Amino acid sequence: MNENKWESSVRKVVPYIPGEQPQFSDVIKLNTNENPYPPAPAVRKVLEDFDHGRMRLYPDPDSAVLTNAIAKRYDLKPSQIFVGVGSDDVLSVAFMTFFGSDKPILFPNITYSFYDVWADVYRIPYRQIPLKNDFTIDPEDYKTENGGIVIANPNAPTGVAAPLEMIEDIVNANPDSVVIVDEAYVDFGGESCLPLIEKYENLLVVQTFSKSRSMAGMRIGFAMGSEKLIKYMNDVKFSINSYTMNHITQLCGAEAMTDEKYFRETVDKIIEVRERSKARLAELGFKFTDSKANFIFASPVKKSAKYVFEELKKRRIFVRYWNKPIICDYLRITVGTDEEMEKLFEALEDIING
Numbered sequence: 001m002n003e004n005k006w007e008s009s010v011r012k013v014v015p016y017i018p019g020e021q022p023q024f025s026d027v028i029k030l031n032t033n034e035n036p037y038p039p040a041p042a043v044r045k046v047l048e049d050f051d052h053g054r055m056r057l058y059p060d061p062d063s064a065v066l067t068n069a070i071a072k073r074y075d076l077k078p079s080q081i082f083v084g085v086g087s088d089d090v091l092s093v094a095f096m097t098f099f100g101s102d103k104p105i106l107f108p109n110i111t112y113s114f115y116d117v118w119a120d121v122y123r124i125p126y127r128q129i130p131l132k133n134d135f136t137i138d139p140e141d142y143k144t145e146n147g148g149i150v151i152a153n154p155n156a157p158t159g160v161a162a163p164l165e166m167i168e169d170i171v172n173a174n175p176d177s178v179v180i181v182d183e184a185y186v187d188f189g190g191e192s193c194l195p196l197i198e199k200y201e202n203l204l205v206v207q208t209f210s211k212s213r214s215m216a217g218m219r220i221g222f223a224m225g226s227e228k229l230i231k232y233m234n235d236v237k238f239s240i241n242s243y244t245m246n247h248i249t250q251l252c253g254a255e256a257m258t259d260e261k262y263f264r265e266t267v268d269k270i271i272e273v274r275e276r277s278k279a280r281l282a283e284l285g286f287k288f289t290d291s292k293a294n295f296i297f298a299s300p301v302k303k304s305a306k307y308v309f310e311e312l313k314k315r316r317i318f319v320r321y322w323n324k325p326i327i328c329d330y331l332r333i334t335v336g337t338d339e340e341m342e343k344l345f346e347a348l349e350d351i352i353n354g
């Protein structure tokens with residue numbers, strides 16, 4: 001490669017590749033685990049009532065209105081909550097803050113593919129631990145010297161959930177490092193390890209508004225943990241950029257966190273459609289994990305996953321496919337509305353049996 005001298009000191013990274021965001025509207029989009037329902041009705045009211053003159057002022061650097069709403073919902077102190085611009089931002093700050101050891105951090109080989117990207121960009125050594133054949137974690141693998149641990153629970157893209165006792169087993173065995181549990185999908189049927197934060201000062205639980213609260217486009221994520229952990233994260237955050245979260249987003253997020261009834265209704269609906277979709281996939285001969293997330297990780301068996309992915313795309317139905325070892329026989333299908341899933345299954349019937 002023809003490299004100029006100045007390029008030798010460039011921080012070079014291989015970036016994370018997000019799922020496609022096709023910019024036309026006549027597609028069925030089941031590829032990035034967005035929620036098919038709009039956010040809580042009170043969010044619309046915030047936008048309607050918003051005084052645009054307010055934009056000349058900086059937003060509240062502490063995002064107090066949002067932090068307080070989250071604290072109230074989870075029965076915590078505001079000082080136990082860190083908010084950021086999506087949980088990607090929160091996780092990135094957490095990696096930078098907590099993973100300063102020379103020892104490798106540990107996370108599964110099949111998991112959210114941003115973890116190794118952050119580790120690379122922050123020069124954090126890491127080791128990826130193979131999942132078992134059924135895509136579950138063996139907690140014994142995490143009882144070894146390490147500079148930190150990250151576990152997505154339920155895991156992505158498999159949807160497999162680890163029981164609370166397994167997470168506690170891992171946290172309990174690692175008093176000398178910070179354990180991050182990424183609960184992006186926990187509201188769809190996983191078991192949150194939030195109750196453990198009172199007992200373990202080194203446990204950080206990360207959640208997001210992007211999936212269960214229908215606000216991927218607003219970018220809100222949050223972490224919950226001991227006051228000590230949260231203080232360390234805020235110190236790093238305020239050393240980089242104090243005003244990451246804009247004013248409107250803070251207000252909208254607070255409303256979305258407050259409407260418990262709407263939250264339950266939409267989450268329950270997604271769970272119901274997911275379980276019905278599993279039965280339909282079984283009829284078509286797919287094999288799949290028992291996903292507790294808002295997606296299904298399924299292998300077509302009768303046809304290759306790549307072929308089904310491409311055929312669906314021709315029909316303007318987007319799902320996620322990775323041409324990578326171990327998971328190349330699988331598709332990750334986001335749970336959409338009843339109507340969207342009906343169209344998906346019509347297409348799948350045609351592709352698999354047609």
Ligand SMILES: *Cc1c(COP(=O)(O)O)cnc(C)c1O
Pocket residue numbers: 033085086087088089112152156182184207208209210216219220221
């Ligand atoms: C979607 C997702 C995130 C990030 O979501 P944000 O939109 O940045 O909040 C983090 N972790 C996992 C496992 C996810 O699937």
